[in-house]
Amino acid sequence: MNLNPSIAHHLTPSPTLHINEQVRARWAAGETVYHFGFGESRFSVHPRLQAALAANAHRKAYPPVQGVPELREAIAAHDSRWLGISCAAEQIIVGPGSKSLIYILQMALAGDLILPIPSWVSYAPQANLLGKPVHFVSAAAEDGYQMTIENLDAVVQGISTGQKLLILNTPSNPTGQMLTAELLIELADYCRAHQVFIISDEIYGEVPHGLQPHLSPSRFYPEGTIVVGGMSKHLSLGGWRLGRAIIPEALSEKLMPALLSIASEIWSSPSAPIQYAALTAYVGDSEVQAYVEKCTAIHAARTQHIWSWLDEIGIQVAQPQGGFYMMPNFNRWREPLAEIGVHTSEDLAGHLLDKYQLAFLPGTAFGTDPADLSLRLATSFIDMETTEAADRILDAWHGSKNPEAFMEDHHPQTAAALRQLQRFISSVKGSL
Ligand SMILES: Cc1ncc(COP(=O)(O)O)c(C=O)c1O
Structure with missing residues (x-):
C-alpha cells in the first residue's frame, strides 16, 4: 500500500x-x-439541549446540504444580533464543525493563504493538504503578538497571485487577544485595496471576558469577510460537530454553489437530529x-x-x-x-x-x-x-x-x- x-x-x-x-x-x-x-x-450539555436532541432522534432523512432552513433562519437572526451585521438564511451554510467549513472555504477560494503568527494549529495543515501556498506574518511577543498592517504588507508584496486569503481568529487561540476596532478599520481598507478576502474564525466570540466587546471583521469589511464559528466553545458542544459559515451577499452567488457542491461530495450535511436540536440554542432560549x-x-x-x-x-x-x-x-x-x-x-x-x-x-x-x-x-x-x-x-x-x-x-x-x-x-x- x-x-x-x-x-x-x-x-x-x-x-x-x-x-x-x-x-x-x-x-x-x-x-x-x-x-x-x-x-x-x-x-x-444543557438539559434543554439534551431534551431537544432526544426529541429529534427520529429524524432520519438526509437534510439539505446547506442545512435545515429553520436552523439557518435562527442562525441568521442570532448572528445579525450578536455580530451587529445584517445576514439572511440564504447566506448561512452549516457543516460538521467549523473546522470542516474552513477547509472547504480554503478549497473553494483561489489564492495563497496568509496567516498571522501565532495562528491556530489546523489552518496551515489544511492549506498544505490542498497544495495552497502559506505565508506567515510575523509578530513580536513583546507586543502581545498583535499583527500590524506593515508586517501584513511585507508579506502581501511578496505574493504574485492577485486574490489572497487571510485567516483571522478573534478572540485568538492561542493568545486570547481580540482584534481592535482601530486595526479592523485599517485592515478593511488594506484588504479592499489588495484583493485580500478574510476568513474570520470567531469560534470563541461568544466567550468574551467583558474587557472589550467582540468585534467581527465583517462589521468593517462586510463584502470580503466570511465569518465562521459554531457551538463547540460557548456551549461546550465540540462533539456535536456543528459549525456555520456566513457568506457575504457579494460573494454568495458564486461561492455558495461551490461550497454546496464540495459539501455534497464529502459530508452531505451535519446529522439531522443535531441540526434540529441546535435550533433550541439559536432561537435564543433564555x-x-x-x-x-x-x-x-x-x-x-x-x-x-x-x-x-x-x-x-x-x-x-x-x-x-x-x-x-x-x-x-x-x-x-x-x-x-x-x-x-x-x-x-x-x-x-x-x-x-x-x-x-x-x-x-x-x-x-x-x-x-x-x-x-x-x-x-x-x-x-x-x-x-x-x-x-x-x-x-x-x-x-x-x-x-x-x-x-x-x-x-x-x-x-x-x-x-x-x-x-x-x-x-x-x-x-x-x-x-
Ligand atoms: C481557533 C479554533 N478554530 C476552530 C476550531 C474548531 O472548532 P469546531 O469544533 O467548530 O470544528 C477550534 C477548536 O479547537 C479552534 O480552537
Missing part, C-alpha cells in the same frame, strides 16, 4: 493530540501532571442563554486568575480578552534557560513536563520561531478533567463578586500547578 505522495509528507500527528497522549500515558503510570495543554470546554453566560463567566474568572498570577511573578503574557487561552513568553530568561539545555519552545515544554509535571503546547505548534520561548496555556481543563468536576465548579459559582475566593476554594489543581510554575521561575531567576 502506498499513501498519496502529494499529501503523505504533510501527515504529521497533530501537536495537540501528541501532548494529550503523553499526559495520558503519565497519568496511567500514576504520575501527577497538571494539564495546561488541552483546550476543551468541559461543562455538561435558560440556555443564561447557562452560556454562566459558563463564560467561569472561563473568564479562571483565565484571568491564571493570567494575573503569571503577570505578578514576572512572566511576559498579554492579558487574554476572550476564550480560554494565553501565550506566556520566557525570552527574558533565555540565558539561564540555555544553561540547562532549553533553547527552543519545544525544549521548554519538554523541561516543564519532565521536571515540573506541567503540560503546555510549545509555541512552534502555532507557527512561532523555535527560538521564541513561548508556550500555549489552556485554562479550560485543569480542575475540570471530568464533566462531574466541571459541574461541581458550575455549582460553586455564585456570580463574579469574589472570583478570588472561588478560585482558592475550588481549584486545588490550579493552585498546585501555579506553585510548580513559581518554583520553576524561582529556579531560573536563582541561576541569574
